[in-house]
Amino acid sequence: LAKTTQPISMDSYEGQEVNITCSHNNIATNDYITWYQQFPSQGPRFIIQGYKTKVTNEVASLFIPADRKSSTLSLPRVSLSDTAVYYCLVPGKSGGGADGLTFGKGTHLIIQP
């Protein structure tokens, strides 16, 4: 079972770059790494997904080293509205349905003025 480990909470300030690292030591060869964002009283929202090296979109960047045992979500120049819970997902062999995607507790990111 590919289990993920990420910090329970982080805090930063407006305008800073925030990096959230997730470890997934048992990731399978063909599996992608997916990150979701969740605001209070809302459903999670897909942020970014990657397989290796670096992926960038309009919201974030995802850095994945060659061994793929970890990944880092990078949020550039955060604002107060980036305060949310961020989940790192990697498919596993059990749980998470046919897709194997299981949400852990996530990282609660708090951005201060």
Add this chain to the structure above:
Amino acid sequence: EAEVAQSPRYKITEKSQAVAFWCDPISGHATLYWYRQILGQGPELLVQFQDESVVDDSQLPKDRFSAERLKGVDSTLKIQPAELGDSAMYLCASSPWRGRSPDNEQFFGPGTRLTVL
């Protein structure tokens, strides 16, 4: 932009009563998921449908929970009887993919907040 719809948004009920939640996925999405999220925890998958078929319900407490997606479009999740421990957010998500896909993005609805008294 198409969205997943859920109703009701909030539901308060007494224990031993029956409750039902409804979800309308994004049009054309083959896969539908029901999750339960307890406060402070991540979403936990209860059941996954592909079209009208259940592909995984291993985490669904079948003694009291049931789910259906009769025509492969909208879906209903029912709890009977409700227990105090069922208080949670119930989230529905959909995906255009069938089967396991590496880029299987799930689109979530706003959820139904259930409080059991």
